[in-house]
Amino acid sequence: MKDLKLGDKFSRIKQKYGIFLVLILLFVVSSLINSNFLSVRNLTNISRQISITTILAFGETILIISGLLDLSNGSVLALAGLLSVSVFKMTGSLILAFIVAIVVAVFCNIINGIMVTKFETPPFIATLAMMAMARGAALLYTNGQNIYRIGDYTVFGQGSIGFVPTPIIFFILIGIVTWYILKHTRLGRSLYAIGGNEEAAVASGINVNRKKMLAYIVNGVFVGIAGVIFMSRVNAGLPNGAVGFEFEALTSSIIGGTSFSGGVGTAGGTVIGAFIVGFLNNIMNLVGVNSYVQQIIRGGIIALAVIYDTRTKKMRTKSQLGNVE
């Protein structure tokens, strides 16, 4: 009896902190493999590298929790960032450029939201369509060419406040906003409810479509900010930039424990997922792992994370059924 309780406790700890233990293990192993890994400069470097995809992952987490998805965030990031760079070159106003990026990304996400809520298009299809449209618009706008000489625009992605690089500051601020929305607002609670059981959420009086639209709008704000940081970091307007970022964001979110079936996920988990991906990419480059092998390892980790998620969910259901019996 006592053993069972201990087993139960261990299982709970594993369920709750499993992903955090993985991060610590990866951190320790990486430090042992390469002495450069542990330097402050390298850790800052990793945080800066993951900042853009983690900002996207925060938006993705909010959406997945509520049973939604965004495959268009990489393309929308490119479109929003590109138009923002363009406005900056025309006006010289950083504030206006920043606002334009957010407005464009929110507009694209409102369309996503309308397709999902009004036309009942599956989020996968709706955002896949937006992915193509936004990328096409970005390429059309510049005729496929990059925009150079962006001047002071680089302050968003290459500047720093004190010793902390600006992308990391944005990453932390948006992380706090995500945590606050999910943990302390009615919107957050509604999103968990919708993702957990949409019919029950409707029955309890939640305006599901409105909340879903709000989730897309919040995601749009994050994508717009990510667009500004991205273009600023690469010191150019790249219409074909951020290709595949949607998958990196999804990976961080899923590894961080957000369940694809909805209703489960946290901002903290997403940060942990993002650092696991960041540490892994960094250590593989530090020790010179071949590009092809890196791809295999990344794919394997996503598969393991999803298997872990499915198994945990089954175990949880079993234990709940056991309690009922």
Add this chain to the structure above:
Amino acid sequence: MRKSLIMFMSVLLVLGLVVSVGGNEVMAQEEYRVAYIARAQGDSFAAWLANSIIEESNKYENIDLQVFDGQGSDAKQNSLIENAIVNEFDLIIIQPNNGEAQRPYAEKVVEAGIDLITTNARIDGIEGGSSVDADPYMQAAVVAEMALEQVPENANVVVLNGPPGNFHASERRKAWEAEFFAKRPDVTIVGEQIANWNKDEAMRYMEDWVQANDHIDAIISMNDNMAAGALEVVKGDPEYNDILSYGVDGTAEAVLLIKEGRMTATTLQSAYALAERILWVSDLLVTDKVMEIHTNIGNPVVTSENVEQYIEMHEKAGNL
């Protein structure tokens, strides 16, 4: 009155005849339908080439050009080629995504009796097909030869590669191997990765390499975009003031970096020169002046000594 009417009718008839003969002369200048199937409009060089081809085609009144986007996908590009065959274009120009994947479809073009040009990169050995290209091996070889003299002894270098399976990516890498690394065994490659021609991917790799190594003496990149990404990482770092960096393409950004003294050299793969040559060959083929032709454009090296003329070229084209 009747006489005047007959006179008037006769004048009209003569005028009509003159106009119709003139019209026939105009119609005699046949218009040829040309399909240009681009590799991917999202690729900045491919987009530059497509834009240049469109611009150049405006100089040829007998050529009606339509551009199709292969979107970086073999399957998409192959179906676009099939569509162009079915639509009976007079000439099909293919900028292959992957030469071997497009080869059977390019052969189908010739079999259908349609003129064919493959470009950037050419698909070798298609009987009856023509080609216009810049030699990717030579593009890298000319800068590699410069690097032989410039890269210091026992240097640490990093290498940025293009997408796997891409003819230009592999030929350029081969050139660096044969013309530089084989002749300089003292040089150590401290990092080598595929950054898929992308600036942001190259940045990420360079950020890690800078952490992993005490010093990097040179960036060897298979295109300018990736070289620019790597340089962005060490920008303003006094430790890397003397870093050497080599690319290929001669993009607007690369020539600016050379002017600023941050990039060492690149080989110009001029989309304008390619477009000019492609349209010239197209005209020869559709008017049956030649049946098959294979031609290369030159590989001028851009350095700080001659960079001004290339900046001017990009400014004229509106790229800067």
